[in-house]
Amino acid sequence: MAKGKIKIELNDYDYNCSDGCCTNYGTVTKVNGVELSCHNQDAGTIVQQILEHLGYEVEVEVNENKC
Numbered sequence: 001m002a003k004g005k006i007k008i009e010l011n012d013y014d015y016n017c018s019d020g021c022c023t024n025y026g027t028v029t030k031v032n033g034v035e036l037s038c039h040n041q042d043a044g045t046i047v048q049q050i051l052e053h054l055g056y057e058v059e060v061e062v063n064e065n066k067c
Contacts, residue, residue: 007032008050012041 007030014025026039029046036049044062051058 006054010046 009028009030011028011030012025013028014023016023025041027041027046028039029036029050031050031053034053036053038045038049040046042062044060048058048060
């Protein structure tokens with residue numbers, strides 16, 4: 001069975017307010033041109049929302065290894 005192509009766009013952004021006191025940053029994720037609701041840089045959340053958007057039930061486990 002042939003599977004269709006999936007296009008995933010990850011667009012990072014950061015914005016500093018005019019007086020420099022605030023910084024807002026994250027990653028906008030799009031799947032086949034559809035912008036997903038959660039904007040962040042947490043890899044686990046990005047992967048989860050992509051797979052859920054595609055119809056999968058997902059449980060993501062993120063393990064941080066610190067040196």
